[in-house]
Amino acid sequence: MYRAVIVDDEDVIVQGLSKILPWEKYNCRVVATAGDGKRALELIRTLEPDMLITDIRMPGMDGLALIAALRSEFPAMQVTILSGYPDFEYAQRAMQLGVARYCVKPSKLNDLEEALAEMVRRLEKTAAEAAQPATGAQAGESAETPAPESEGAQNFIIKNALQYIEEHYAEKLTLTDVAESVYVSQWHLSKLIGKYTSQSFSELLNGVRIAKAKELLQDPSLRIWEISERVGFTDVTHFSRIFKKMENRSANEYRNQVLGGGSR
Incomplete structure (x- = not known):
């Protein structure tokens, strides 16, 4: 039996x-319900349901970022969006992230049942494909190449994570802070950073700084x-060490040789 979670701030x-x-x-x-995105994330990570019906715009949460996080961390889970906003561009971006249906409130019962049927159809198709034996080459391809919508979700997450780092690099920034801003676990974000930048989080952050x-x-x-201090280092010695490691010269040497400034 397929398990579903429903999320909406209207009880x-x-x-x-x-x-x-x-x-x-x-x-x-229905195995659980939630009234906000934060609680929904907790439930989904605990229960790992097969499908989700969720409002897309809830207080204090970016709906598209939440969907991207869920589609990336749980690519097999099917999602139907409920929205009070008939925004075509918004709906199009949601569909690109692999959402099964985008239903505008108030939705007719037939539309909601069709969404449920589509999510089940996708789940059954996935199960059938998984049951078929694959050749070595096909198995390798499947493991290394995510579905297009999963790839889109991952790109969305990385773009938002990089933007957050650009905006908050001067703060005492941690991987957990950035992961929370894009609604994924720090383990998952670390994996995506490595995949898309070939760097660790600390290397990426130091590069920006x-x-x-x-x-x-x-x-x-x-x-x-x-x-x-302005770029987020609490210890000038550590800053100097990182600068020299990345630029093959000290900050003073960089200023003197490249910019012609005086030593400080």
Whole structure:
């Protein structure tokens, strides 16, 4: 029996979907409900349901980022979006992330049942494909090449993660902070960073910080320790070590040789 989670900040909708949809007809049952995205993430990571029906715009959460996170971490899970906004561009982006259906509130019962049927159809197709024996080459391809919608979700996550780092590099930033901003586990984000940048999180963050430091070194009025603090390093010695490792010269040498500034 397929397990479903329903997420909406309007309790009347959650209760309505739980009761009016013909779950048993499609061999499904509702195992949990949530009123916000944060709680939904906790439930999904614990229960790993087969399908999700969720509102796309809830307080304090970016709906598309949430969908991208779920599609990346749980690529087999099928998702139907409920939205009070008939925004074609928004719907198109959601579909590119692999969403099964995009239903506009108030949705007709027939539309919701069709969404349920489509999610079940996809789950059955996936199960049937998994049951078929694959050749060595096919098995290798399947393991290394994600589905297009999963790839799209991963790209979406990495783009948002890099943007968050660009905006918060000067803070005491951790992998957990960035992972929470894009709604994935830190383990999953670490894996995606390695896949798309061939770097670790610390290497990526240091790269952004050193790039910003090189910009600040163009101002001869700024001392090295001031630049170190401005780009997020709490220890100027550590900053100097990282700068030299990445640029093969000290920050002072960079300023003197490349920009012609005085030593500080």
